[in-house]
Amino acid sequence: MISIEAHLARLSLKGDQQAFAEIVSLYQEKLYHMAYRMLGNRQEAEDVVQDTFLRIHKNLDRYDEKLKFSTWIYRIATNLCIDRLRKRKPSYSLDAQPTDHEGLDGYSMIPSDNRTPESEVLLSETQQIIHQAMATLPVKYKTVMVLRYLQEMSLQEIGDVLGMPVTTVKTRVHRGREFLRKKLERVL
Known part of the structure; x- marks a missing residue:
């Protein structure tokens, strides 16, 4: 069928x-x-x-x-x-502002039921920091990170889309997370 x-x-x-x-x-x-x-x-x-x-x-x-x-x-x-x-x-400035303010940054965190103005500001700042950190990822890591965590594709699906073995996808996801972790440790 x-x-x-x-x-x-x-x-x-x-x-x-x-x-x-x-x-x-x-x-x-x-x-x-x-x-x-x-x-x-x-x-x-x-x-x-x-x-x-x-x-x-x-x-x-x-x-x-x-x-x-x-x-x-x-x-x-x-x-x-x-x-x-x-x-x-390449643009690696962590001070850069997002160029698009339509609320579609794709890095939104899951909202809680008890939002306050203070928590909204913190959430917005955190989203901006994550967005900026993602923008600095090398292309080969950014691609797998977007497909994995934002498009919620399985490792196998990512491998199929990119035409690479699942082991390579796993490695790139791991290295992408490490890259982000190091960037965010310096900022947060």
């Missing part, structure tokens, strides 16, 4: 525009949040999502129905994010 996405991909290949619109509807928001978390910039995240869907539409005939559609689409989006991150000049 084929997945809904694979069925929609087949219909899209036959020219069914509504089927492709359904694929976009299924993944647009998820891909945006993943891209935003990796890039930290609303416009770049929107561009990545648009580029992802353009590539999917252009290459639907290459989709292998034996693989999960979500793995294929996340691999495309993740690779586009990685390309953008590699083209950037």
Whole structure:
């Protein structure tokens, strides 16, 4: 039995525009949040999502129905994010302010039921520090950390998306956590 996405991909290949619109509807928001978390910039995240869907539409005939559609689409989006991150000049300032203030930083902590104005300020400052620390991660660690902790993918899913063995994913997650721990120890 084929997945809904694979069925929609087949219909899209036959020219069914509504089927492709359904694929976009299924993944647009998820891909945006993943891209935003990796890039930290609303416009770049929107561009990545648009580029992802353009590539999917252009290459639907290459989709292998034996693989999960979500793995294929996340691999495309993740690779586009990685390309953008590699083209950037590194910025390691911990004093930098977030460039986007829409509340979609993706590093939100789970809110408690007993928030006070003081706890809100502390939570906001902590989120900002974590956001800044994540922004300084090397690309190879940032990618796995975003997919693991913000997209909540399993190690196997991350390996499938990035085309690497699970052992490599585990190593990068471990090193990414260590990198963050060291950064946060200095700040917190």
